[in-house]
Amino acid sequence: MNVAEVVGSTLAGLGADRVFGVVGSGNFHVTNALVAAGARFIATRHEMGAAVAADAYSRISGRPGIVTVHQGCGLTNAMTGIAEAAKSRTPMIVLAAEATAPRSNFRVDQDALAVAVGATSRRVRSAETAVEDTAGAWHAAVAERRTVILNLPLEVQAAPALPSEPPALTRPRLPAPEVGALAALLAEADRPVFIAGRGALHAGPELTELAAACGALLATSAVAKGLFAGDPWSLDVSGGFATPVAAELITAADLVVAWGASLNMWTTRHGALIRSAATVVQVDLDADALGAHHRIDQGIVADTAACARAALAVLPPRAGLGYRVPPVRSRIAAEGRWRDVPYADDGDDQHIDPRTFTIALDGLLPAERVIAVDSGNFMGYPSMFLSVPDHRGFCFAQAFQSIGLGLAGALGAALASPGRLPVAACGDGGFLMAIAELETIRRLGLGMLIVVYDDNAYGAEVHHFGPGGHPLDIVVFPETDLAAIARGYGCEAVTVRDPADLAPVRKWLAGPRSVPMVVDAKVAATRPSWWLEEAFRGH
Known part of the structure; x- marks a missing residue:
């Protein structure tokens, strides 16, 4: 065996069961070694999607998330997802191939990248320490709840190595x-x-x-x-x-x-x-x-x-x-429930109040569900008005407050929750930012419900800067037919402007859910969300 194969087999032996990534030459062998040792590889369309999906998988399953990326650009593509995981203290290991040749076009300071976003940087130093270094990364992820970037220098990966028994995990004692x-x-x-x-x-x-x-x-x-x-x-x-x-x-x-x-x-x-x-x-x-x-x-x-x-x-x-x-x-x-709190409906003949929409949706969904929520002005509606069966039914990646994480987060949550209906709740901006992973979800055959709160804008900025009289042209967009785009990916889709428009969702929920369903909810956007007003106070 070589070092790449030893790293893969060691991680699988420690319990790595799902691996998310985009494969290039630098991480080809370690990824195949994980698969050969029994782990399932999930090929996403973008490295950020891989990191976000692994983060969500860990949150819902309680097991460490594993990501595999190419050297240099593969790691930088994944950095926003890694930052979210690190800030959330997600137990996650990023297997990052590393170019060390001074003039390599792939060479970047991968240690500095890790430190910059709050992750822990480790390295497989040699063939002799490959098992020890890999187990050390696993233990840091599990025992300390850390996101660890485990750098795999290309020349070290190719060196001959022998597998061995990793050291035991120790946990802190209670004072x-x-x-x-x-x-x-x-x-x-x-x-x-x-x-x-x-x-x-x-x-x-x-x-x-x-x-x-x-x-x-x-x-x-x-x-x-x-x-x-x-x-x-x-x-x-x-x-x-x-x-x-x-x-x-x-x-x-x-x-x-x-x-x-x-x-x-x-x-x-x-x-x-x-x-x-x-x-x-x-x-x-x-x-x-x-x-x-x-x-x-x-x-x-x-x-x-x-x-x-x-x-x-x-x-x-x-x-x-x-x-x-x-x-x-x-x-x-x-x-004790938000649906018990009275409100004035803001809907009109072209737009549905997001509270009315979410309450109606909650009544349609089966109790066994897992909901992943993206960031944005809309995020409180699914978080407050959709019920969940337990903590394994809710994935809320907001530590870095980045939009565009909800779709891949729902992918990871779905794979951690067989038997539950996966629901992705996104804003239109975040959905379009991450739409490449819609192909991943369709390819994997996940019967996912993807709900888009569509206000044709970056709503947080509209409501933050609009009252001050600032021009909003740079954060407002023409209406987009997201349902038509979703059908192009092979999904079922519906546009919702009124609760009655949810009838196709009811039919899809009845089965067989063989393809994802995208709901383009044209929501009323007349008022800001009070939760983002709090956030803007603290920046």
């Missing part, structure tokens, strides 16, 4: 004294609230049990939506997407515990959701995350599931019910 202090706070709080984030997606059962024992209400950041789905004490999402009753109950909390959540401006509405008198605790594997976005009174560096188990084991007896009293439960049941 017991800090857990005791957290347990004491939980026992004393009258109105405790848990906010679970990306770092707690594996800890749902532990957090649910601890919350029940201490009387806490349950909320999530947007990326962890669905973690507590079906729990009568769940407030759903905290932050810009929070319902009025959820915002009110979180603001009234006297103890807020963030579990693997950064407490950034999105989750706290620039801090306004957490009152100054509340005690704030943050649990995270990354010490640098503690207090980075919001003041905290206690920080614990630990795995969230392990910390919750340890706190439950030493939790003192409580004197009361905490926040779990009957009037609170009744309010959550009556007002």
Whole structure:
């Protein structure tokens, strides 16, 4: 075997089961080695699509995402997707071929590229260290939840090498004294609230049990939506997407515990959701995350599931019910969904209100669904009005706030969720930016529903700059027949201007869903989204 083959077989042996990429000469052999060892290769049409799909696959499956790219240009094409994954702490390994010859036209500083977007850069140094270096990248991805670029120098890849057993994975231990202090706070709080984030997606059962024992209400950041789905004490999402009753109950909390959540401006509405008198605790594997976005009174560096188990084991007896009293439960049941909040419909004879459209769509879709949401002015509508069965049913890649990630994200989510209806929710700008992956979705035979909130513009900029009287010609476009374009890719498609226009979607959902369905929803765009108003405040 050579080094490329050893790297591929080692990763497959560690558990790599899906590999996303675009193959060139530099990553041809390592990709074939992964396939030979049992991994499935998904050929996307663009490297950014590969990185985004791998990121989504990891988010939904809980397994590390694997990307394979050509040297130089293959890596630079993937960088936006890698940046999103790195900022989201997605366990992902990017196998990047590397040209080291000084005058090679493919040569770029791949270490610097990784560092620039917050990823970890590693390298297979030699034939003798190939297994150790590969396993080290895997362990950094899994144990530290890092996105790792594993550089594969071309001359090293070709060297003869022998496979061997990789070293065992070690995990950080829990600081017991800090857990005791957290347990004491939980026992004393009258109105405790848990906010679970990306770092707690594996800890749902532990957090649910601890919350029940201490009387806490349950909320999530947007990326962890669905973690507590079906729990009568769940407030759903905290932050810009929070319902009025959820915002009110979180603001009234006297103890807020963030579990693997950064407490950034999105989750706290620039801090306004957490009152100054509340005690704030943050649990995270990354010490640098503690207090980075919001003041905290206690920080614990630990795995969230392990910390919750340890706190439950030493939790003192409580004197009361905490926040779990009957009037609170009744309010959550009556007002806890966005569809229960009244609104004035903005639709006209040519455009459908995006809330009306999304509520109607939610009633059509089967319960077993997985929804991937792109970025843009529209993004709150599917995030707030479409229900999900659990946290494996929602993929929200917004850490880098780039449009164009939703379509490939739905591809990765679909492959991680056999048996569930995959739904991509995109704006027209993001859909057209990533449309090459529509061919990938069609080629793979994925029965995906692709919903485009089409306002013929970059809506965020329209609503941000329009009120100031600025010219908008550069961010507004002629109406485009996206349904006709989708049919050209071999998809079924429909244009929606009224709820009655959804009839073909109902028929497609009935089966067999042998090709994707694209819904071009011509949405009313008369008002800005309040969640992006929050974002623009913080830039």
